[in-house]
Amino acid sequence: MDQSVSYAAWPVEEAWRYYVSSFILEASGEMRVAEVNAALSLEILIKSFFLVETSGSGTSYARYDRGPILSKLGSRAHRLDELAAQLPDDIRNQIFDKGDQDMLKKRGDAFTSLRYSYEENARVGSSSILREIAGEAIPRVVKIHRANQSADPWILEFESIRESARQKHGNRL
Template sequence: MSELSFKPNCDDVVSPDFRPYMIETAADYFFVAQNHARVKGFIQTSLSALSLEIMLKSFNAEVSTNAGKINETYKPNKRVKDLKGKAHDLVCLYELIDPVFQSYLFSHSDIDTLTEHRSVFTSERYGYEHEAQGVHTDRLVKLAGTTLCKIIFLYKKFGCKDPFIAHFDVNETYFNYVQHILIFQPSS
């Protein structure tokens, strides 16, 4: 049996500007959402929305200090700043991304998920509020995981040397947190 591997098609994609510390931070939020001992739907959804927000903003961020160093920091570019009150809106952030990256990262159903959850981080992050949803699916959580894997796969393909990116196991993350695979081997 061949080994499973996560290999999205990125033949038509150009190299992004690397923002590895943003991606590492997005990964931290994603893994906290996945691994906390008391995971609740609204917490997973909120942290996944924050993770996606950071990843989306990474495509419109400028280096502000420590360029090329492990502690590189960033600031939003003018396009993100112009969003003002919609700077947390996942659809608005998606629309700021170059179409090449949009089509690589998101399918039509993914865009539906972004649209459904576009304002989670601003309007539904507290489970005790009246406006908060009572039921949460894992669609946004899985989208955050898939997007994380696709971005890191792309960074690796284009030679990002950041230690977090270099040591990140895309296959482990994808097959343990996004697309669970159960393998049955009959006894002989």
């Protein structure tokens, strides 16, 4: 088990929820809001490796602190490429291929640049690429958790959770 990172399971589950919501929003034509949710999904997913558990150890509702790496990033802790760059190389490369990492850089500010569309400097246009990356990254993170002996019920039941979501929302999930 790599001791330099955390294996916080609850945030992975939360990342899944934002991913599913991005899928539903995109299917209803809300592309910009879908991309914000996909970006938030990826942000939470990456941050799950840096969190420091503060209470509720061993429960499904453990609580976490940002930890030193996220605190050091400050306001840049929303940039997907900067977050991913903080991961150990072996973990980052298990989660994201080179093309994904390039897209995280290109669309790394999606959460902050798209969420307030009415602001003067808001980004115009949106893409489904972050949703697609999240859809591939979440199962990879689940696999990493399992390889590190996660006993979290959600991690262990992920395939049935994903299958249930696919039956409800479509096989692309």
